[in-house]
Amino acid sequence: MIPLCVPEIRGNEWKYVKECLDTAWVSYAGGFVSLFEERFAAYIGADHAVATMNGTAALHLALVALGIGPGDEVIVPTLTFVAPVNAVTYTGATPVFVDAGERTWNMEVRLVEEKITGKTRAILPVHLYGHPVDLDPLLEIAGKYGLYIVEDASESLGAGYKGKSVGAVGDAGCFSFNANKLITTGGGGMLVTNNAALAEKARFLSSQAKVPGAAYFHPDIGYNYRMTNVQAAMGLAQLEQIEDYLKAKRANALLYDTQLAEVKGIVRPLEEDWAVHSYWLYSVLVDGCPLSRDELMMKLADAGIESRPFFLPIHSLPPYRDRHYGDFPAAGRLSAQGLNLPSSVGLKEEEILRVCRKLKELAG
């Protein structure tokens, strides 16, 4: 089976994790957490980074630290993984959905302003599959209405927006390091920000609102969201190799692009001229193909090739579907046609050629 996306572990992971085990610094204390935070912040070009147990925790923490709660509204894309929308719901705020755009499949920024009400407090763009959201129009809207921007960059570490890293543009940026992400800590996440007070608040809330020097005095309701030393040890080793990983992802995408150029039923991903795509997942649309996306996935699986459908629009899921939000035609179409193809860093050229040969046979 050619898997969809598996971790690449070939650097200092064993050495750094062994150091945690040898010294017994396996939990929240120990040097790797702050080192990983420092190096990650430097890589992203943000002033502060707070490591968390996963990406969902980073998103929840960012929203809570910004003071978002019951009665507030947060604008989110409907075509996304469910985690950022759930993070809004955890705070007691209401997610307000926006349709997807046809070009990059991200939140359609032209549709955001009409969703703003007196209750809107933040916009939460999600950079899907490695391609950035067009952030400048969102920054303009945020400035006009006094809103926060929390970027969900979980799927797009290494992607760039007009010379900046995604995650470093808004008030806060959140990342995930689960097993299939560009770099992994097993499970883990990171919140980055240039706002020192926000970073301090997030750090405080992530450790049960603990006050240094005041044993068991907790002046706020905190969370146990910190990353462990073992996770951070692995993250540090992975981060050391990020440039190689990104090069491999781009090379994979280029090979897919050239091989699939003539396949009529497959629409390839684009990279806007203001963006640097990280190609976390090489994703296509199945459009005008004799088979449906799901039939194609089944045939690929029969040939030993793992693939994955795009997300279901979140407004259609049971916890969210009882409210009427409007129509989201683009998200519905993209969700039905979108397909993620094998994209591991360690994918071999002959494996990509095998996937493409099969796609040409089935969709050409």
Ligand SMILES: Cc1ncc(COP(=O)(O)O)c(C=O)c1O
């Ligand atoms: C867009 C997006 N946001 C958030 C998350 C949540 O990250 P985690 O699984 O680390 O909680 C993920 C991935 O899992 C994701 O794809």
